[in-house]
Structure formats: C-alpha cells, structure tokens
Amino acid sequence: MSMKILVPIKRVVDYNVKIRVKADNSAVELDNVKMSMNPFDEIAVEEAVRLKEAGVAVEVVVVTCGIAAAQDILRSALALGADRAILVEVDVAQSETLQPLAVAKLLKALVGQEQPGLVICGKQAIDDDANQTGQMLAALQGWPQATFASKVVIADGKATVTREVDGGLETLAVTLPAVISTDLRLNEPRYATLPNIMKAKKKPLNILTAASLGVDVAPRLITRSVNEPPKRTAGIRVGDVAQLVDKLKNEPKII
C-alpha cells in the first residue's frame, strides 16, 4: 500500500503549565506561557510514523492551523519522523477564535489537495477540550471514523481499531480512507533524537492561508467570559478512622 497519512496537530499551553485566567476574564493567559504540541497529537504523530516505519504508509504529512509561531510544533513533529509539514496560517485574532468546525473545513480542503488514505488526529486538544475536529472532518468527507483509539491495525484496505469506550473496549473495522482519533494509551511517543532534530530543519514546511483554501474561519461561538472555577478549600484533618466515620455519618450524612 502506498498510503499517505495526514496528521493534524495543535499548539496548546504545555501540559505541565498551571493556567491562569486573564484579569479581564476574557480568556486564559497565553502570553509568555510555554506552548507545546497537544499531547494527544504527539500520540497521533507517533502512530503515523510507526505505520510508515512498518511499511504501511509512505509519507506522513503534519498540518496545523495557527499563527506563524506554530511552526515550532511542526518542526517537532518533523523531528519525530514526519516527512513534510503544512502551516495554515491565521492571524493572532483569528487564531483566538478558530473553532473545530472551521478547522475541520480547512482540513477538508487540505484532504482534497493531499488525498491521504488516512487521517490520524488527537481525540481532543487539552486547551478547549472540544473533542470534535476529527469527527467533523470525517462527517464532511463522508468518511468513517474510529475515535479514542488504543490500538490500530491497517490491513486489506481497512483499519481495525480498538476504541476506549465507557465501560471497556470496542474493536471496529472501518473502510479506508478514514479518520482515527487517538486516546492516551495508543502508544508512547518517542523522544526526538538529535540527528533527527537536525534533519527536521531541512524538511519541507509549506505555509498556506485560510483564505487561499477558500474557508470562512469566522467563529460560531462567542466566548462571553472565562472564569476560574470555584476553589475547593482544604477541609480538616481527622486523627483516626473513628473520627472519620463519625464525620461521614453525621456531618454530610452520606453514609
């Protein structure tokens, strides 16, 4: 099979950063915050690279929709083994309101250009936690999907995907082309090697604009405010089990 895999990735606030809400409650503070590739997308890149290494795919193309600075995560993906990268560049204001439906439409336009046999994406981005883009792209393409994947086998024109669903696991076979979204335990992404970081510099990175793809990226949802959740405060320390049982039986009357 000479399949191409397209992997959409997103630049988000690093997993380890404790986020802060802006003082005017308009959004989460992004200025001078460490940004990284969305962790689920790293898993997607890793899976695509493994499929290429296994001879199932011939090319891995990574794409992100975002500001110029998002090139850094494309380079990271190239260092992990992707062959080529595409940035669909939007300005800062657009990037702040870029929503899954618009991204899915941008990706649909790219799928038209690139004709991949498979799209692998993260199940959700850890910033807006939307969990939509992969499914939306699949719907717009009229393709099948296999979300929340914990195992992927590609053979005979089909993807056999084990999915993490509430209460257990479910294995589906879907025809290709298809969209697969990754769950946490699909694989453990590798660390980029120094030689590959050096090579990544020389791999092609094309920059397109949303307008050139003919997609309207205007938001459908308007964020009215962003707030800190109510803080939970520490309660009391109990000295022993008896005291704990007393509290549980009497104060909240739960037991």
Add this chain to the structure above:
Amino acid sequence: MSILVIAEHDNATLKAGTRNTLSAALKLGITADILVAGYNCQPAARAAASLAGVNKVKVADAAHLADGFAENLASLVVSIAAGYSYILAPASTYGKNFMPRVAALLDVAQISEISAVVDANTFVRPIYAGNALATVESKDAVKVITVRTTSFDAAGDGGSAAIENVLSPADLGCTTLVERELSVSERPELGAAKIVVSGGRGLGNGENYQRVLAPLADKLGAALGASRAAVDAGFVPNDYQVGQTGKIVAPQLYIAVGISGAIQHLAGMKESKVIVAINKDADAPIFQVADYGLVGDLFELVPQLTAAL
C-alpha cells in the same frame, strides 16, 4: 423551541446519563423529545417514555443501529433534525463520538460538555480540564450540545410520553464491529456512582488494590476508580481512570486512597460533593481539596475503615 435528546442505552435500559441530559434539556424548554436509536430497543424506548418532562419518544429500530456506529447515528439524527432548535446528548464516549458529525452535517458548532445553562443561547463549559470555565454564546440556529452529566441532576420518572417510530436512513456500511470487551462488574458505573473509592500508586500493585479497596467498595456499594499512575502501572484496566484524560466523576463521596493528587487527577474528581483522602504523605496535594484528610498507612487505615462502617 423544540428540543431533541439522544438517549444512551443498551437497547434494554437507559444509561444513567440520559436522565441528566434530559434534565439539562429541560432548562431550555418545558418538554423535550427523546430519540432512542438501536435494535430491538423497545424496552429502552418505554423507559424513556416514562421519564418526567418527555414530550415524545422517537424510536429508530434497525439492525444497522445495533452497535451505535457514529456514521449511521449521525445520519439518522440529521434526518430528523428539522424543526429542532436544540439537540443534546450526554458527553460520554457515546455522545462525543457521533455528535460532532451531527454538528458538521448541519454546519453548526457543537457546544461540548456543557456544565450549566445560562440562557437560551449561552452555556458554561469547562476548558483546560476544568481549570477554567468558559461562558459561550452560540450564534447558530440549531444548538448541538453534549452535556457533562455530573453537572445536572437526574430527571425523574412520572412521564407517559407517546412512542413514535421513525425511519432510519440506509446503512452506510463503512463500519463493522469486530469485538466488544466490556468490563463486567457488579458495581455501579464509575461515571454515575454515588460513591467512588479510588486508588493510586500508593497501593503498590494490582493485588493490593483489590485486597484493600474491594471490601470497602463492597461495603459502601461504591464504584472503583484509579489514578492514571495506578492505571499506567497496570493495577487496574484503563476504564478505571479518573482524571483529565480519564473519566470525570462527581459523586456524593469520593474516597482517594494512596493518591497524591496530581492536578490532572484533581481535574477529574474535584466536583465531588465530599472528598476523603487517605495518604501517608501529609504534604500530598490531595489534602488541599479533601474535606476530610487522614494521614497514615493505608494498609492499616482502609481495613479499619471497612470494619468500622
């Protein structure tokens, strides 16, 4: 303002989250319709009809709907969407799977995992794993919404809605089920349980996890959960995981045993009504959110607690 709720069920009974989703829907209107899509799903449809606040139950009963594939489900929902201003489903792996397809096919945004309804167009939803709450307003004519079920009460019984069959579009035929391995458990479902007993790496291994926690969970009729560390260490299967990347739970009582309380874990359980933490490390972050903290050796304390209850 008509509302459609998509039921999650196993053909025989409704999943608990359907009630919470209905209750979120009833904040948007006086009644809602429910779609029960499945195969031989009349019992589930009858259960839906008996929920309070249901106007009509629409039933799509077809072999190709048996396994709840997103492609067929989305095309069914889109086929009956005309006239509805709201389409809601639980933000479970079931709802999350097909609802974005519905939204994309209707060319509208999905409003993911709402935790509160502000007004007809405005909703609150957690972002950044619940570390911030966004209030968003939809400009679309149809609002496709998934509901964080732990944020809404369960709708009650007492309804007697009419049940109406609807035709389902043809099988798209792109997906087949190979296997389903659902954890069989006598215990309540983790996402819907009133009490959750959760274990972390402090338990040391899977054998200890079962030996120490199962009797306590049995005594309390609780579901069992785990931290990501415990899952990654192989103590328990993946679907036990509570946290940012696992299940979000909000039970009446959450007992965290040997869990240090990484921020990602807290994101999955901090909405619990009462949190009890048992940990030998007095500085463990879990104590910063616990209503009742007990510092000490869990291998001594948990059996004592089980005995004392």
Add this chain to the structure above:
Amino acid sequence: MTVYVAPVKDLMFVLEEVAGLDEVAALPGCEEVGIELVSAVLEEASRLAEEVIAPLNKISDQQGATCANYEVKTSPGFKDAYKQFADGGWIGLTCDPEFGGQGLPHLLSIPVGEIWNSACTAFALCPMLTSGAIEALSHHASDDLKARYLPKMISGEWTGTMNLTEPNAGSDLAAVRTRAVPANDGSNAYLISGTKIFITYGEHDYTDNIIHLVLARLPDAPAGVKGISLFVVPKFLLNSDGSAGARNDAKCVSIEHKMGIHGSPTAVMAFGEETGAVGHLVGEANRGLEYMFTMMNNARLSVGLEGVGIAERAYQQTLSYAMERIQGRVAGREGTLPIAYHPDVRRMLMSMRSQTEAMRALVLVAAASLDKAARCADAGERKRHQARIDLLIPVAKGWCSEQANEIAYTAVQVHGGMGYIEETGVAQYQRDARITTIYEGTTGIQANDLMGRKVARDGGAAANALILEMVATAVQAQGVTELTSMGDGLAGGVADLKAATDWIVENYVSNTASTLLGSVHYLKLFGTVAGAWLLVRSSIAAQARLVAGNGDAAFCRQKIGTTRFYIDQVLPLTASLLLMLKRGTSSLDAADLALS
C-alpha cells in the same frame, strides 16, 4: 519531590543576548546553528531530561550504585534512561561528523549539559566522562584507534572513562606509578598494571564494553610529569571485526561509599592483576599528561556546569516549597502568606536565583570562547580567545562550584527542619554539590592557576583586556536612565577587581606565598564581578527589549530585578575580598605563628 522544568527561556536569552549565539553561528562549521535549531534542541533535551532523567534523581540518591563480584549494578531506571539518552544521539552533539557526531559547538552542548546536570548529576557524569575520552582519542589517537573506538563511543554503544588518580597520585599526577610494558607478542600492544581510584563510571551495567583511558609509565620513562603516557584499555578486547571479545584484565574491585552523587559508581580499578591489561598507546610516549591538559579546560568547565545545574534544580525546588509552605505572619502583610514572602526568605531565594543566573551566563560565555578559540578562521583571533578561555576556566570552575555549594546550603536553610530531613530531597543537592569544588582540581588549585599562570604570568594582560570590557558595560549601563545605579555598582566592583589584579601583578613574583594565601579570595572576587558584568549585560539587553516592545516583558523585568538584587546584595563582597587579599603577608605570618 518537585518536577524540574528546564530554564529554556533564560538559556535562550543568555545565548542570544550575552553569549553571542550569532557570532558562534558565523564560525566555520557552525552554519546550521541558528536560534530555531538551538531552541528546538533545548526543547527536546528538556523533554527527555524532565520526563525520563529528572524523576530518577532522588531514587539514585537513596539507592545508589552497588558493586559485587567485579560488577556494578546502577541505580533503578538508569540503564533504561541511558539507552534512551544514547539512542537520542546526545553523546555525539559536539563530536566529529566523520565518526557519527553532529559537530555542533560547545555553545550548544553546554546549555544542554546544564539541563542534564539539573535533571540528575549522577546520571550526567557518564556521558560527560565518555565525551572526555572521545575528545582525547579524537585529538591524539592514531587513525586506526579512532576508527575502532570512536563510532561506538559517539553512538553511546560503549562508554569511556578517565583513569588518572592513584592512591598516592591525586592532585599531583607526577606520582603516577601504574606501569605499561610492551606485550612483546608481535603486536603493538602494551600490558598495563596498577591500581586507579576515583574512576567515575569505571564499571556499570549500561553497555557491553567500557573504554578506559589510563595514564601509566613506560619502563624507560623519565621521572615526573614528563614520563607519563596515555593508553586505551577496553574492558573487553576488540575482535578483528571491531566487536567486543575476550575479557581484559581490567577489573572494578570496589566502588566508593560517597557523601553524594550516589548514582554515579566511583570505581577502584585494578589493571593487570593477573596477566596484565592489554592496552594501546594513544599518541606518542611520555606525552600523556600533556594530552590530558588539552582537555582540562573542557573538563573543568563541565564541573562548573555541574554547579550551575545543581544550583538551578535546588532553586526550583526551594522556590516551590517556599511558595507552598505557610508559617507565621509576614511582617507588614495581611492574611496568611507562604514563607516566600518573609523578607529573609526572599533574600535567600534571590541570593540563590541571582547567583545561579550569573553562573549560567559565565559558563555560557566561556563556552562561546571555547568555540571561537577552536574555530575562528583567523589565527590571531583564535589566540585571543584562547587567552580568554584560559583565564575564564578556573573562575568558571572554581566560582560556580563554590557558589553551588552555598546555594545548596541556602536551599536546605529555606526548607528549615524539613530540609534536614531526607524526605524533602533537598539535602541531596548539598551532598551532590560538595564534590564539585574538589574534583578536576580543587578550588585552591583553580585559584593558584588563575593567580599564577593566568594573571601574573602575562602581567595581567588577559585579565585587563576583560576588565576593559567590563568597564565598557558599566559605562553603557550608566548611560541608560533605568540602569544607572546598576552601572555604578558594577563600576565599583570592577574597580576592586582591577585593584586586586594590579596588586597581584605587582606582588606575585616577589612575594608568591603571601599572594597565594589570598588566591581563593581573588578567584571569588573575579567570579563575583564577572557574574555582575554578565547580569548587567543581560539587563541592558532586557531593557532594550522592553523599550522595543518585543519579547517577554515580564521576563525582562525579572531579569532587571535579579540584576539589581545581585548588585545590591552579592557584589559588595568584592570590597572585603580585596581587603583580605591584600593582607596576605600579615595573614601568612599570623598563620605561621599559630600553626608553629
């Protein structure tokens, strides 16, 4: 235990604004080195360090390496982490591309090295020693030896060690007694016999071969330092196809029980207890010590770097503790606040942070000089930078390691009683840092080298050239409204350094002993002023970024705050150091009286 987050932002800032990344990128062979590449390399190194190596630090302190039956078992997780590290190609960062390296400059390996050292110093030592052995072989070994050893050492498939010290030959290597005799078996091999001690990673379970570089005397060698040769002695002899073959007579007989760096096995090596350890001569006979000295600058800079790495990690952990721990009311503030708000704790935190940032800048500036001294196209330029690096090395090694100890001490102090308890893990930094002022030449040896060879010998020429640059920085800062007082402070410190330097040039030859009494004072004075100089340069750049409105404003303001604190609370030490230096004659006399 707290997480480690590599200070990539500060590293990038110093590289760009202070250490001259653009100048190094313009050197021959450094065409690949741009901001984008450096930032990508630092980010990826950070991931490996933060996620794989840093979590092993505490456990390696508690469960150090163990030795039984001539074999060493390394700390839990080290072997797997080493495999990931080697597979990542990190060992070859500066190595010759001909043998599989990446040929990148020290200005990149040094910041990456800081990250490894912060993550786990005991772990970072193995690749550091391997790099030293690779460097020695690259510069001095025959093509045949290079072809046999370098590719596998650069890939990390084999590691390297440096066998210098013997029970009676520590700081004074002239006393080396290990012997090498021709094998007389028709090959050009030698048989080595003798005992070497303090051999870092002399034995371990990472790889299927270990390549020892050993200093030994040939039978006809002249006495003293001019009679020592360098040999390569593999743990397993090489087969004709280059793979590891028969066991060589080179054994680890025990490992030391040390005060710190428990994860790093420090071996006692017995060579030739049975048949003689087979080795090959590296380069020419009797030039071994000279070869060692060609690598001395790198090795010493690496130890200074260990200090920076430990200091950074200690600071991060201490800051996080101080921001969480609540004790007592804070003077002049309402409500309950963590101890970080107590003025004395703020002083301690800033003393740690400002010195760590100064140390980092010094080490990076030295790394840039190393690259320029090696790569500048013009011979005169190379010579000028060599003089600079020769001057900076004892300061970077001596001062950074001494301050790392002070910083680790302060880290425990901020933790209070909790710091004295091993559970918090902060005592480890104090124990780990302790060795850095000792190995690769004690602080005293660095200070004597600085005062005698680097300052007095050239009549203060190299030192004065640097002092002129410092003066220019002070003048520049005085010309920026927001930084005037910082410029004044620096000018005062530089004046003390100039006075001390002039005094040494004047007195060293006529009055060597009493001058040397204050050599460590001079080294600290030098380091303190150099640190101030580089922080002020950082602040000038930060202020320019603020005015231009580009970059991270909060970071720039913090940099200026950090510099101001250092100028206020650290730099004034120079006055007393100068005073103590000048009292050498009287103090030596007092010491003679007291110790008689």
